[in-house]
Amino acid sequence: MASADTVSGKAGRDHSLSVSTIVFRSTAFGAILHGLIALAVGLAMYVVALTDQYIALSHNLARTATIALKDHSEELESIVNRVMARYHTLSDEDRRNVYTEEVRRKFYDIYAEDGYQKIKDYMDDFLNNSDLFGVYIGVYDPKTKALVYIVDPDENEDTGMYPGDWEPVEDEEIDEFLNWGLDTYHYSIDNTERWGWICTSGYPLRNAEGKIIAFVLADVTLRELTHSICTFIFYFSLSMMLLVGLWTVAEVLHLRRRIVDPINRIAAAAMGYVRDKINNVDSKDHFAGLNIRAGTELRSLVHVMADMENNISEFEDHLTTMTAEKERIQTELSLATRIQADMLPSTFPAFPDRDDFDIYAIMEPAKEVGGDFYDYFLLDSSHLGLVIADVSGKGVPAALFMMMAKLLLRNALMEGMSPSAALTEVNEAICRNNREEMFVTVWTGILDLCTGVLTAANAGHEFPIVRHPGGIFEILKDKHDFVVGGMPGIKYRQYEITLEPGSCVFLYTDGVAEATGESLELYGLERTVQALNSVQEPGPRKLCEAVFSSVNGFVQDAPQFDDITMLCVTYDKKFELKDQDMPARSITVKSTMDQLEPVTAMVTDFLDAQDCSKRIKHQMCVVVDEIFSNIVNYAYVPEVGDVHVEISCGAQPASIDVSFADSGKPFNPLQCTDPDVSLEADEREIGGLGIMMVKRLVDEMKYEYRNCQNVLTVKKFF
Amino acid sequence: MTEWQLTLEICNTMIIDKVKNGTDLVIYLSGRIDSITAPNFDVELKSALVGVETLTLDMEKLDYMSSACLRVLLSVQKIMNGRGGMKVVHVNDVIMEIFDITGFSGILTIE
Numbered sequence: 001m002a003s004a005d006t007v008s009g010k011a012g013r014d015h016s017l018s019v020s021t022i023v024f025r026s027t028a029f030g031a032i033l034h035g036l037i038a039l040a041v042g043l044a045m046y047v048v049a050l051t052d053q054y055i056a057l058s059h060n061l062a063r064t065a066t067i068a069l070k071d072h073s074e075e076l077e078s079i080v081n082r083v084m085a086r087y088h089t090l091s092d093e094d095r096r097n098v099y100t101e102e103v104r105r106k107f108y109d110i111y112a113e114d115g116y117q118k119i120k121d122y123m124d125d126f127l128n129n130s131d132l133f134g135v136y137i138g139v140y141d142p143k144t145k146a147l148v149y150i151v152d153p154d155e156n157e158d159t160g161m162y163p164g165d166w167e168p169v170e171d172e173e174i175d176e177f178l179n180w181g182l183d184t185y186h187y188s189i190d191n192t193e194r195w196g197w198i199c200t201s202g203y204p205l206r207n208a209e210g211k212i213i214a215f216v217l218a219d220v221t222l223r224e225l226t227h228s229i230c231t232f233i234f235y236f237s238l239s240m241m242l243l244v245g246l247w248t249v250a251e252v253l254h255l256r257r258r259i260v261d262p263i264n265r266i267a268a269a270a271m272g273y274v275r276d277k278i279n280n281v282d283s284k285d286h287f288a289g290l291n292i293r294a295g296t297e298l299r300s301l302v303h304v305m306a307d308m309e310n311n312i313s314e315f316e317d318h319l320t321t322m323t324a325e326k327e328r329i330q331t332e333l334s335l336a337t338r339i340q341a342d343m344l345p346s347t348f349p350a351f352p353d354r355d356d357f358d359i360y361a362i363m364e365p366a367k368e369v370g371g372d373f374y375d376y377f378l379l380d381s382s383h384l385g386l387v388i389a390d391v392s393g394k395g396v397p398a399a400l401f402m403m404m405a406k407l408l409l410r411n412a413l414m415e416g417m418s419p420s421a422a423l424t425e426v427n428e429a430i431c432r433n434n435r436e437e438m439f440v441t442v443w444t445g446i447l448d449l450c451t452g453v454l455t456a457a458n459a460g461h462e463f464p465i466v467r468h469p470g471g472i473f474e475i476l477k478d479k480h481d482f483v484v485g486g487m488p489g490i491k492y493r494q495y496e497i498t499l500e501p502g503s504c505v506f507l508y509t510d511g512v513a514e515a516t517g518e519s520l521e522l523y524g525l526e527r528t529v530q531a532l533n534s535v536q537e538p539g540p541r542k543l544c545e546a547v548f549s550s551v552n553g554f555v556q557d558a559p560q561f562d563d564i565t566m567l568c569v570t571y572d573k574k575f576e577l578k579d580q581d582m583p584a585r586s587i588t589v590k591s592t593m594d595q596l597e598p599v600t601a602m603v604t605d606f607l608d609a610q611d612c613s614k615r616i617k618h619q620m621c622v623v624v625d626e627i628f629s630n631i632v633n634y635a636y637v638p639e640v641g642d643v644h645v646e647i648s649c650g651a652q653p654a655s656i657d658v659s660f661a662d663s664g665k666p667f668n669p670l671q672c673t674d675p676d677v678s679l680e681a682d683e684r685e686i687g688g689l690g691i692m693m694v695k696r697l698v699d700e701m702k703y704e705y706r707n708c709q710n711v712l713t714v715k716k717f718f
Numbered sequence: 719m720t721e722w723q724l725t726l727e728i729c730n731t732m733i734i735d736k737v738k739n740g741t742d743l744v745i746y747l748s749g750r751i752d753s754i755t756a757p758n759f760d761v762e763l764k765s766a767l768v769g770v771e772t773l774t775l776d777m778e779k780l781d782y783m784s785s786a787c788l789r790v791l792l793s794v795q796k797i798m799n800g801r802g803g804m805k806v807v808h809v810n811d812v813i814m815e816i817f818d819i820t821g822f823s824g825i826l827t828i829e
Contacts (some may be wrong), residue, residue: 593753594754596752596753596754597731597754600752614812615811615812618750618781618782618812619782619812619815621750621752621781621782622782622783622784622812622816625752625753625784625786626753626784626785628753629753629784629786632753676821677819677820677821677822677824678821678824679821680825681792681795681796681799681825682796682799684792684825689785689788689789689820690784690785690786692819692820693785693816693819693820696819697815697819
């Protein structure tokens with residue numbers, strides 16, 4: 001449990017962290033991206049606006065200066081002409097040494113003139129000593145492609161220009177200047193070595209005839225511009241970072257409150273649910289108790305999960321009930337299977353003390369419980385009852401029906417009925433209450449082990465397969481009657497065949513003949529007979545197993561449709577009844593109680609010789625005691641007379657027969673009413689018990705009064 | 719503590735062992751109690767009942783009994799009903815069948 005908690009706990013933490021992180025990152029990234037775009041756009045607009053301002057400033061400067069200098073145009077024209085004349089006299093070397101004192105000295109006389117100084121001062125006043133911009137006059141010399149400076153009010157050693165100073169000019173640039181109209185102006189922005197970034201505007205200065213005598217040029221340094229841009233970027237970035245930070249934090253907090261926390265609570269509830277399930281704690285409402293703010297999908301999720309919890313709980317309850325029910329049914333079914341299996345005699349060898357016949361049976365139900373059954377039992381020492389049957393349908397109904405049919409049949413046969421009488425009786429019994437209209441096919445027979453006569457009746461069952469000594473197995477096409485349970489009032493017929501020692505009878509149900517292989521071919525009777533005839537070793541077990549393995553080999557993996565049942569009997573030799581050698585014994589004694597002892601002695605001697613059980617022996621002693629003492633006490637009283645006791649064995653079925661004859665008063669003990677045996681000790685009458693005990697202990701009791709004698713005969717079957 | 723022990727052979731077919739311990743009497747029956755021996759059994763049993771509160775009849779070695787013996791048992795049972803009681807132990811199949819047939823299994827305390 002501890003490890004599970006750790007794992008799920010870690011998962012939960014990872015989960016909340018990751019959602020927050022994702023939100024934080026995406027929000028921050030988006031904000032920064034927006035900020036950068038805003039910065040770029042803002043910066044561009046700022047620069048453009050500022051630059052326009054500078055251009056306008058330089059332009060205005062140049063124009064204002066031009067207008068101001070208009071009054072001095074004549075003087076300026078003369079200065080221009082003289083400077084230019086002198087400029088043209090400069091050697092190439094002089095030109096290369098521009099800005100040097102040596103070259104400048106050649107123009108010093110012009111510079112020193114009052115007129116020149118006056119214009120220079122005028123322009124200087126105009127500029128008002130600003131170092132942000134400068135205004136100067138220059139002339140373009142097309143011959144040397146240079147701008148020749150005429151007047152520059154700047155007196156700074158490094159930046160100021162002297163008349164005759166020049167600098168080269170590109171063709172295109174000057175072309176634009178030359179082609180200016182009256183109302184146009186030109187500007188250029190350059191990064192110069194001497195002044196850094198500057199914006200230059202020029203304006204043509206014309207004389208009275210309108211001829212361009214020089215250009216008035218105004219420079220505005222852009223030093224301030226770059227400074228402004230840096231300041232702009234700094235403050236913009238600072239404010240943007242603050243904004244992004246605040247926004248991101250706010251967004252994450254909001255999201256955590258609205259999404260992450262509810263998710264964590266749902267996750268905790270789910271973990272609690274799982275933990276309770278594992279620990280078998282029966283607690284409900286893990287999800288229904290969660291208070292999630294309305295209107296979000298999470299709320300719907302919680303509702304769905306609460307429903308799910310309820311449904312699972314109900315389903316589990318249902319499942320538990322169903323499983324318990326199913327297990328109960330399964331248990332009962334397997335119990336039913338066992339009970340049913342126990343119903344069929346399955347201990348082999350079935351009669352280990354008999355060497356005159358042998359029997360073997362196999363029953364393989366298709367379902368858990370089947371409808372086939374077989375039965376065999378000794379009716380007495382020399383009569384073997386055989387039954388094989390197949391109930392219509394399968395499963396539990398067939399099994400229940402089978403139980404009933406089997407018991408009815410066995411009871412009927414045990415009562416001494418012939419096969420046909422038994423079938424008729426059972427048919428009536430079943431038909432009386434057969435609303436489900438089930439029926440059973442039965443083959444039943446009684447084999448007389450002394451004579452080998454098999455008396456059999458067939459109620460719609462498969463033909464038996466019989467082998468006579470020295471022969472092979474052959475189908476016995478016996479007479480069929482209608483199935484048992486089909487309709488009432490049927491009189492079943494029976495037939496007899498005689499089996500010689502060495503014969504064999506094989507009985508089976510349709511599960512054998514109709515076993516179906518994967519190719520949908522039936523196993524068939526022919527294969528059954530072949531399988532039987534292929535067995536070399538004797539004995540019913542080998543025969544059954546041979547057929548069973550042959551059927552299994554035929555059907556292979558195909559599912560078994562019907563119960564497979566077979567019963568095989570071999571008749572090995574004729575049975576000889578022991579009691580035929582045993583002569584009857586008799587004794588005649590006086591009717592006094594002390595004569596009971598020789599009578600009892602004779603009976604026990606006789607029974608000892610019969611190998612009969614101790615139980616029967618003691619029961620017979622009680623019977624003899626009761627009858628004899630009854631005669632002693634009533635027959636001749638108060639006289640004494642003779643009592644003749646004879647004991648012998650009866651056959652078919654084997655029994656012990658004892659008869660008592662006396663010549664006393666006629667008395668039929670069978671007419672005595674039995675005493676009430678249900679009374680308490682204090683209410684009980686003495687008397688009548690003896691005769692009642694005799695009646696119950698023997699199987700048959702007969703009284704005759706013949707030749708002036710009471711003859712009471714009792715019969716007890718082995 | 720055993721007060722006294724007595725073995726009686728009544729005829730050659732019935733033997734009675736009596737073991738008395740205070741007011742408890744245990745009688746071991748063996749052989750058979752038929753119409754001949756029952757009267758002796760009746761006398762022997764009743765004479766031993768003086769001062770007895772509880773009676774136990776052990777039938778482990780008894781082969782069978784007739785209705786004459788049942789009469790004795792019924793009469794002794796009636797006597798013992800007024801005292802501490804009587805029980806029958808180690809009853810075999812044959813005797814149990816007789817008890818069942820005659821309804822004695824409902825009267826006697828059989829263990």
